[in-house]
Amino acid sequence: GESVGLHLPTLSVQEGDNSIINCAYSNSASDYFIWYKQESGKGPQFIIDIRSNMDKRQGQRVTVLLNKTVKHLSLQIAATQPGDSAVYFCAETGTASKLTFGTGTRLQVTL
């Protein structure tokens, strides 16, 4: 079936550096994308979303980029902090109300 996946299972970055987490999706009907952060023992937490009529959206220290041509989504975190250490999931919806999640990327922030 169609799915959302990630290129890298684990990303290690130094504190203060920028992080880029990538996601590839295969459902061409997807028109709404969300990034979630999940800390150990907790539920996923909304970070930022983007609709298919946009190619970039910025939040506080985070930016999401969407390339519909190659079905690619990325999350950029500026000045990565130890508190950013978590597993990050991209998720998408097409015509259904449910979200389809990818398998996740673990971000490790080193001091």
Place this chain on the structure above:
Amino acid sequence: GAGVSQSPRYKVAKRGQDVALRCDPISGHVSLFWYQQALGQGPEFLTYFQNEAQLDKSGLPSDRFFAERPEGSVSTLKIQRTQQEDSAVYLCASTRTSGGGRTGELFFGEGSRLTVL
């Protein structure tokens, strides 16, 4: 609190036992979702409610899984005759709008971790 509340947080069941997992969504939230998250994996959709109506149950893995939301607020996920492969974290999420996951952020609970021995 003001968030999505799930109980129990941890449940250990013997194979063959029935379990019930409860979700208290944020007050007034119309849409409610159940997801199953296996260790090291992303959440997998189970079912979706809009108020008391179960609009999508395509993700329920077998007829041993049953969910309800009789009054459009609290929801219960029931698993009958549990099997070891049912071991996972069961996440509940809600959102205030009727468009479900398409219209904004889902607020997730911390999940119920089920271990079937």
